[in-house]
Amino acid sequence: MNKASRLFWPTLVTPKNAVVKQTEQLSRSQKLLTELGLVKPGSNGTYQIMPIAQRAIDKCIQLVQSNMQAAGGQKISLPVLTPAQLWKKTGRLEGDISEFYMLRDRSGKQFLMSPTHEEAVTAMLASTAPISYRQLPLRLYQIGPKFRDELKSRFGLMRAKEFLMKDMYSFDVSAEEAAQSYATVTAAYERFFRQLEVPFVQVEAATGMMGGSQSHEYHFISPVGEDTLLQCSNCSYAGNVEVFGSDTDAPSACPKCQSSQLSRVRGVEVAHTFLLGDKYSKPLGATFLNTTGKPETLIMGCFGIGITRVVAAALEVLSTEQELRWPKLLAPYDVCVIGPKAGSKEQAPAERIEHELLQLTQICGAEQLLHDERKELTIGKRLLDAKRLGHPLTIVVGAKATQAEAPKLELHTSGGEKQELDVAQVLQLVDSHERHKQQLLEGTEQTDTKRSQRVGHVH
């Protein structure tokens, strides 16, 4: 069980009337994360993640992993340093590399602190003895830090110089098979975003410096979003204005159905997928042996999810100015229990109820409970912390817990009203919260069936 008194939780205390120098543009979520001591700014554009926020990020990693495994993914880890030589071979070193961290080792050899790993993973396959068509499709993914020398870091974790990404690379025998991999992985992406219960949209996107023939982005809709998206309410079309070059070149009628019911919204990009073809495999010589034993070039796709950005952007969309709100599957804890204040006249009897209540760990697991036993603090102070942290369920063992007739606990749900309930009713609500989480997780299997049906339609 997690005890609040032991938690490393460096809350930011700003003295009243202090003049705070705004060094970066703060978003709502970043302001709360910083004030609550969940994230600390490091050097310009980098962040130190404190234990409570780390729990949410770890849960996001787990959820992404289960979906990647369900889509046939196999996890690997590639070095952060990629030899610049590989980027020379694919021609990407000639492009705009001002956003990349380049460095030299003591022998003068140049490396990139990888912003992405197409070259590295393709060179790895090229250096492997030719693989057989029987081993394909191959879908390899990793989760690790990525680097980008942002000119304007802002909105905290949403646009940082170092961020956590899941990147998957698919290898297939043909363009048709690569399209099948693309359909399978993008279906897993949709499942993941549905599990988060944050409104999202998949849009047609520009391929940019990544290249390839087809590309989609996944966006959370938010006013702080840096992208302008077109959405047609007459058909299913949605696209990033970047596809048309710029906002001013974007059409006023739907490019698909010509309807004029085309609206503009702002989006935060949280994931990006590409059908790459042979853009990387050809120059780097990544081949497989076909059915007649002849080498052929592998056909690739790549699929990114910004893990830290998903967490920050979900908070941005769901939270209020005063309180964080988490996707249920990412909340650092499911339940917070606040016990009586030391020295209060109801302390002893209330502690007996508190003890009885803590059996709720049998329902949600001890790991998902935060016990706020900082008895030197008033209940009101601790409840304020709990509400700002946005625990899905907060249970207060206060004065009414000790009344002889029908003792009551206070239950606060994130974003909901206060309820007065007895212990059994509280346990029931914890149970239904856990069931809901389970249903969201099991969505993995349910939507998996849907996916194979849909893929069946395409081919």
Ligand SMILES: [Zn+2]
């Ligand atoms: Zn349309």
